[in-house]
Amino acid sequence: MALMITDKCINCDVCEPECPNAAISQGDEVYVIDIxxxxxxxxxxxxxxxxxxxxxDCIPLNPNKIETEEQLWEKFHQLTKQT
Structure with a gap:
């Protein structure tokens, strides 16, 4: 599964620079994760x-984006252009 940021986010800015895939960005009200x-x-x-x-503690699994570990590895390889 991808992760998601809930409306409990306080916009503290600590998550965005930690993401190795640049999947986190500032949304309209709180940070968002690109699934x-x-x-x-x-x-x-x-x-x-x-x-x-x-x-x-506002970053749970996203129930709308269910993925297996294998699918997450495939996505990682695609994002890093490794096959």
Whole structure:
């Protein structure tokens, strides 16, 4: 699954620079995660870095973007142009 940022986000700016895929950006009211770029940090880290640094615990799995670990690895390879 990709991750998502809920409306509990306080716009603290700590998650955006931690994303190795540049999937996080400032939205209209809170930060947002591009589901096409989010790999839950697979290929980069053992755990999602945005979740690790979030001080308010507002980054759950996105129930609208269910992906297997294999699909996340494929997305990682596509994003980094590795096959």
């Amino acid at each position: 096409n770029k989010c790999t839950e940090c697979i290929g980069h880290y053992d755990d999602p870095q945005c979740v690790e640094v979030c001080p308010v």
